[in-house]
Amino acid sequence: MDVADIPAVPEWLPDHLRADGIESLYPPQAEAVERGVTEGESLVASIPTASGKTLIAELAMLSAVQRGGKALYIVPLRALASEKKAEFEAFSEYDISVGVSTGNYESSGEWLSSVDIVVATSEKVDSLVRNGAPWIDDLDCVVSDEVHLVDDPNRGPTLEVTLAKLRQRNPDLQVVALSATVGNAAELAEWLDANLVDSTWRPIELRKGVHYGQALHFDDGSKRELRVKSGEKATAAILRDTIADELDEEGNVTEEGGSALVFVNSRRNAEAAARRLASTTSKFLDGDELAALKTVADEIRGVSDTETSQDLAEAVEQGAAFHHAGLASEHRSLVEDAFRDRLLRVVCATPTLAAGVNTPSRRVIVRDWRRYDGNAGGMAPLSVLEVHQMMGRAGRPGMDPYGEAVLLANSHDELDELFERYVWADPEAVRSKLAAEPAMRTHLLATIASGFADSREGLLEFLGETLYATQTDGQARIERVMDDMLAYLRVNDFIAEEGGRLKATPLGHTVSRLYLDPMSAATVIDGLESAEDPTAMGLYHLVCRTPDMYELYLRSGEREEYTMLAYERETEFLGEFPSEFEERFDDWLSALKTARLLEDWAGEVDEDRITERYGVGPGDVRGKVDTAEWLLGAAESLAGELGLDCTVAVREAKKRVQYGVRDELIDLAGVRGVGRKRARRLFEAGIETRSDLRNAEKGVVLAALRGRRKTAENVLENAGHPEPSMEGVRPDPDAAPAAEVDGGDADEATETGDDQASLGDF
Structure with missing residues (x-):
């Protein structure tokens, strides 16, 4: 389909697309237009990475704005929000305004009412609904990026409930759901009352295979020699082959070398792999590239004075990098930008990089296809969907002639297994995780507090609009979980029943507005009510015990150390002090370890000392600090709501965490x-x-x-x-x-x- 033939879009759009080199639509994009995506029809697009999902979203949003409407683009990660905002701001010359909102879960984001396209995380959209953002009712089009993440047990329920609420508030809402190829795309379309585009088309060829012995074995039955030298690892051999230019018999370059993504199963392995592979990449760099990489490395060192920062900078100087959640966001952005600019030849990453961030490469090497699973008690295989998401990063349209994605086998049996398990397999169906208790208690309270339902029957009717209801024949399980969670909310005075109607209490409204898990709120309230003169450590430990804080785990030999610390500082802790013989004592100690990290930070201990002492990265420190600041702010609000005397102590503890200073510097550090x-x-x-x-x-x-x-x-x-x-x-x-x-x-x-x-x- 020629871009001039796209119906119901702004008249300037065809020329804008041509200026970007787009003369005609990809087949999945053309199919989306034929199914009415520019004319207000809802759509699920289940298509591979790099097959043009973003343009489908832009067509839907721009046509909605053309009709005088407003659009919302929901992303799973904050980093993606910034990336998408930058992309959409290309339309600003046509008077299309874009706003992004990812933080401060207590605000209603009223300023967003004046923009045409809003970009936000699913958690932020959920909080905007809870806080009564009036412009939510004005939405005409909602795009949900990476909608297959409804399968994620932690974040999936929020996305699922948010989409259900938006559709309930706006019955004529156009929903455009963008997904990786999944096993049940038709079921997602049924849930959203949407048309379906389910395609495996890609703009450039993606060859999938397995490296074994001295060859690459591909999904079409072909082989290609790729020898591993004596003393060389297979990953290094594949990387060397990837980044080397291809030459003809006379030594002329017939194809320039590409770059590689290497996926491993842990942060430590990502860092170790980058260090090893730097010796391979460094041989392929010229003087200009080395100078440019040194500039990037200096910027990385400037982000934080930690060992992680130094290790990353040293690898980057040689054309390699690692990427994982323990890095600071600035670290990750610098690595992603340098990789997209082809300065970096290889990035060694955990699977988090496969989720949405725009970092395609010539080759993807899935080195590790198992990772540690606490529920399984050991190493467990990755899902087909995860591995296909990684593989989908291979091949940059307009830059690479092809993409290749390979797994590594150590035996002939493993070669056969990897073909059966991943290369030839279809992705799993995504399944709702809404019936889990933490998700249910949180979203039930929010649904009642925001007025979406005021009775048991109304709640069941609302839950009937979720993916869970689409996928479940009987309601017995969800009713049982719902009734248990309603009882929990009543006992903790978050909801009450008057005249046969459920309503949130003032305390329940506060908890919902603060975006807290009700169990977190109950834990904090119990601790604050027992406090006479709480110390900073007592307050840090209190918020670290809540479900909203991901605790540090106890390493081998640390149980005794933190047990001794617990008894030394017993008088500071708020709420019940469990016996060391209780099963929950280890979790209590993990919270103590996390609290001591916060105490060190607020005591002005250097960041590099903190990362070394607790075995974490700078990104982990920042994540804990940000979460503690939010939870202590919520604790301050709860203390005020309940008329407790500890508000000043909580506020001071929050400020110390926010600025990372002792008491005497709070005022000065606030400048x-x-x-x-x-x-x-x-x-x-x-x-x-x-x-x-x-x-x-x-x-x-x-x-x-x-x-x-x-x-x-x-x-x-x-x-x-x-x-x-x-x-x-x-x-x-x-x-x-x-x-x-x-x-x-x-x-x-x-x-x-x-x-x-x-x-x-x-």
């Missing part, structure tokens, strides 16, 4: 651009409060901030100093930090390194 390290230097120079900073001698400030003029000017301006300019100011030598480097503007380029702000600034 934008100061953060934990700069606050300590200013304090030691005699500037102890925001007021002091507002009236400070500029030479003292400049010296405390290591002669960095631009930083000093920004800090003084943010503090409200009457004359923030540093022109002609010299650093006061008596106020210089002990470890001063020679100051001045020459150091400005390295400001993000040693002088990093608190993690709360990110």
Whole structure:
């Protein structure tokens, strides 16, 4: 289908698409148009990665805006929200406005009412519905990206319930669900009352296979020699073959080398693989590439002063990188950008990179097809859907002539098994996880509090609009789980029944608005009600015991260490102190370990020391800090709702976590651009409060901030100093930090390194 023949889209769109090199639609895109995606018809598009799902979404949203409507694009990850917003802002020249919303679950996002396209995570959309965002009722089109993630036991129920609520509030809503190829796409379409495009078409060929011995064995029965040298690992051999240029007999380049993604089963393996493969990639880099990679490596070092940051930078300098959830978001973005720019030849990643982030490559190597599964008590095979998602990253349209995805076999039997299990297999059906208790208690309260249902019958009717109902013949299980969770909500005073109608209590409304799991709220309330003069550690441990905080696990030999710590600080803990012989004691200790990490952070312990002490990455530290800040903010609201006397203590503990400082620096660290390290230097120079900073001698400030003029000017301006300019100011030598480097503007380029702000600034 020629782009000029697309119906009901803005008249400028065909020329815009042609300017991007798109003259005609891919077959799945044309099928979507034929099924009415630009004319308000709902659609499920189950098609492979890189087959044009985003353009299908854009056609739906732009046609809705053309009709005077409003569109919402739901993504599974915050990182994807930023990526999609940047893509959609290409339409700003045609007066299409785009807004993104991912944080602060307590806001109603009223400012979003004025934009044409909103990009948000499913959790944020759920919170907007709970908080009564009025523009939700004005939606004409909702796009759900990666809708197959309804199968995820943690995040799936939120996406499922959110789509059901949006459809209930807007009966004529167009829903466009974008999915990887799954085993039950027709069932998803039935749930959403949508037309279906179910296709395996790709713009470039994807060959799937298995490497065994000295050859690649492909799904079409062909083989290709790929020899592994003596002492070389198969992964390194495949990478070497991938990035080397292909030459003819006369030595002329017939095809330039490509890049590779290597999927492994753990963070540690990703880091180790990147270190090893760097020795392969470094041989293929020229001087310009090495210089560009050094610039990227310097930026990586500037993100955090941790061993993880240093290890990543060292690998990047040689053309390799690792990518996992333990990295800071800035680390991941730098790696993704350098890989897309073909500076990096290989990225070694955990399966998280397969979910949505735009990082295609010439070859995908699935090195590990098993990973540790706590429920199975050992290593368990990955699902076909996960492996196919990884494989789908092979082949960049417009850049690669083909894509290849290979698994690694160590025996002939394993070669046969991998073909049967993954290469020739169809993906599994996705299944609703809504009937699990944590999801049910959370979404039942939200459904009652936001007025979607006010009776048992009404709740069952609402649940009848979910995927779970589509996939389940009998209602017995969901009724049993629902009744148990309603009883839990009543006992904890989150809901009440009046005149035969269910309603949320004031406390229940607060819990729903705060986006808390009701069990988290019950735990926090129980702890706060037992508190007379709570310490920061007591409050950190309290929020770390909630289901909303992912605890650190106890490593071998740590049980005794944390048991001793528990008894040493027993008087600080809020709520019941379990016996060490109870089964839940280990979970209680895991919460203590997580709380001690927060205490170290709020005690100004260096980030590299924290990551080393707890065996985590900088991304983990930031994740724990962000979650603790949110939960302590919720605890402050709950304390206020219940009229408890601990509100000030909770607020102070929250501020300390937010800024990563001791008590005396809270006021100073709250100035934008100061953060934990700069606050300590200013304090030691005699500037102890925001007021002091507002009236400070500029030479003292400049010296405390290591002669960095631009930083000093920004800090003084943010503090409200009457004359923030540093022109002609010299650093006061008596106020210089002990470890001063020679100051001045020459150091400005390295400001993000040693002088990093608190993690709360990110």
